[in-house]
Amino acid sequence: MTNTTNASREVLIKATGLRKSYEDFVAVNGIDFEVFKGESFGFLGPNGAGKSTTMRIIAATLTRSGGELTILGKDPQSNGPEIKAHLGVVPQADNLDNALTVEENLYIYGRYFGLPKNFIREKIEELLDFAQLMDKRSVKVEALSGGMKRRLTIARALVSEPEILMLDEPTTGLDPQARHILWDRLFRLKEQGVTLLITTHYMDEAEQLCDRIMVMDKGSIMAEDSPAGLIKKYSTREVLEVRFGSDRNYVVAPQLEVMADRIEVLPDRILLYAENGEALLHEMNEKGLHPVTSLVRRSSLEDVFLRLTGRTLVE
Amino acid sequence: MNASRAVEIAKARSSRLGSSQYSGRAHTLLERSFLAFRNSAWLAVLSGFMEPVLYLFSFGYGLGHLIGSVHVPGGHSVSYAMYIAPGLLATSAMNGAIYDSTWNVFFKLKHDRVYQGMLQTSLGPLDVALGEMLWSLLRGFAYAVGFMCVVVPMGLIQSWWGALAIPAAVLIAFGFASVGMGITSCFKSYQQMDFINIVMLPMFLFSGSFYPLTVYPGYVQGVIKSLPLWQAIDLVRNLTLGIISRGEIYHVLYFAAMIAIGLTVTTKRLTKLFLR
Structure with a gap:
């Protein structure tokens, strides 16, 4: 997708001069970007580039130090719960509930959003099928492999039927086979019209999954284009x-x-x-x-x- | 664009004061605790129930034979078992609440990152704080009812006021859970958790569960009376022995203050940790 067609597309996320600084360092140094509906947008950069910080600010779990940010036209700082209901969050480190089973994890997460029990029960069947965890439904989370845990975390993020799915380093620590299964699942979501926001420090992942990539380093944007466009422009x-x-x-x-x-x-x-x-x-x-x-x-x-x-x- | 149900639910509340702190869904935390309880935590709850009962049998009857009776305010004396039963009830309410709100909370905070998961949904930090404390409170209630089922048939409760020992235990559990979670949310390492043991054990031994405070010199009495466990024991003991005075109001206020402080600190800390 090239920039020329962007004008006609619906903007879901818009950041202008977005900044996050701590006492002793600047994590995100005034960045501008837009994410469009239905696209798969990637933040590519090494550890410490400011990708995860940017993700957390979007997810309304971190307040920004400066700049403007709107998600579906609203500021996450003043509409936190509403923004969070629009988003599905898959954090870098799994935070599944180890005291619960696979099925219970999906159920209770839906409850946190205030969803009715019947709604969630129907949704669970669909999500277990999607995450290929049907036969693991009564198993405690601790017993799952890394790839299964990650698929469950994605399924869990989908309970609330979010428009934007945010994945922070989705395949870090997974073996090649588990990665490919995960990529396949993410492609399916994209086909269903879910907007994907992905951070990664794997270039193959960025090339595979992303329509558009923002290359970040030390809190700043170095370049932004499609994978092919970037290669053409800079290599x-x-x-x-x-x-x-x-x-x-x-x-x-x-x-x-x-x-x-x-x-x-x-x-x-x-x-x-x-x-x-x-x-x-x-x-x-x-x-x-x-x-x-x-x-x-x-x-x-x-x-x-x-x-x-x-x-x-x-x- | 068709908003999803989750969005509609969050939107419906968005105009309310404090909607970013509290979504009105603390009960979903209870649901979570119940699921976890069903899976494994029931053993911990069972041991929490057993503890005061075993103390009662061992000290109340073993030691009670040597001690005979204890003089209480109001000029009469009661059997030793009768004397320590309310102290043990108050202590078990405290222990249950503290166990839940310190070790369990710390584990969910740091190791399993359960609260991080909750706060990436549309729940607020006050939902989480309140929900966790409500569970401790339910646990306090269950311990109190269980303990009463043992001591009432044994004739250890002298007064009808004793029925109020159950809500009193709930209040005590709420107070300890609130402060316990507040303190735990400020801790960074497992080592700091030992601080809790350092405080809890002496408080249990010296707060008047097993003998009247009058054995201490005046200033020591003053110190102990300022501690929450003495406040709890005195409240429950006055109820089960039927020696009610205006002082009970101060006990209740003491715990109300603990709840308010604990909830405030916990909510602030969760916000700082996960929603800075």
Whole structure:
């Protein structure tokens, strides 16, 4: 989705100059963004970028220090309970109720919103099915695997039929299979028209799940676009990764610099940005530079992040 | 846009004063406690009921044989079992409330992050504080009724005023739960929780459960009389022995103040922790 069509779309969340500061540091440093109805919007950045803080301010569980924020036209600071009823929250660390079973967790969470018992009971069947936890309904939460817990947390957030589902690092700590199951569930929600707000420090997750991404670092927005748009804007089509051995990397770097659009020298490897990686490798070999290993790949959001901040995403 | 039911419910309350603090759904916390109780917590409740009964049998009858009778205000004397029964009732109301509002609360606060989960819904911090205290209060009520079922047939309650010992126990439980949760919500580590034990055990031993305060010099009596457990024991004992005076009003006010302070502190702390 490009920015040109945004004018006609319904804005669900609008932040202007949003700021959160503590006594000794600034967590969110005056950011502007809009989230549109039905889209999947991602905050991408390393730990400490201010993603979770932004999420908590939106979720009305943290007050902002400055700037404006409206969610469905209302300020979360003065309409906390109402905003919370619009949102489904999946926090970074599970906060399921360990004293209760899977089914009871869904039930009581609906009760917290004041929903009638019959309404919740019907909803539970639908959500257990969605979360693929039908056969675990009477099991205590403690006994679930990490992936199941996360699916239950998502199902729990859906009890109140929220318009916006907020997921803070949804797949951190999950094994690859559990991640893919989770992504599949989130795709289904998106198809049903639920607006997704996701923070992640995994570029593959951001590429998979998000229509639009806001790259954050140290409390500020570095860039904002679709995954493909970001790559197009801030990187080349392909990347050639070469290793000359950790001592030689720095020695050959000046020679490589003139050959590629841009290079990044990392401690263990050198990244060369070019439209055609294979051609570049060929050119290198002709000049008598023979790396120990080489790899040509497509540019990713990792490269975008590296370009924008000079650092890798997962450190 | 069709608002969901959850939104309609929150919207309906939004114009009320304090709607961000209290959603009127403290009872859903009771529902949660009941579900948790059904799953496992009933053992803790059973042990809470057993404790004063065992003390009564051991001290009341064992020690009671050696002691005989105790002089009480009003010029008459009562059997030792009769003397300590109200003290044990007040103590069990306190213990139940304190256990719930300190260790259980701390666990839900820090380890399971249950309150964080609750406060990301449209519940307010006062719902959470009040709901948790209501459960302690129900527990105090259950202990009091259970204890009465043991001591009344034994002839240990002298007066019809004794029936009021049950609501008194509920008030006491509410007061202790309120202050207990308030203090716990300020604690940061498990180590700090030991502070509670340091306060509770001496208070239990020296607040007049087992002997009259007149054994102490005047200034010690003054200190003990300022402690909540003595306030509780004196109230319940006066009721079960039927020695009622205007002083009972001050006991009730003492606990009303504990409830008010505890609720205020807890609500403020939950707000600071989860809704800053």
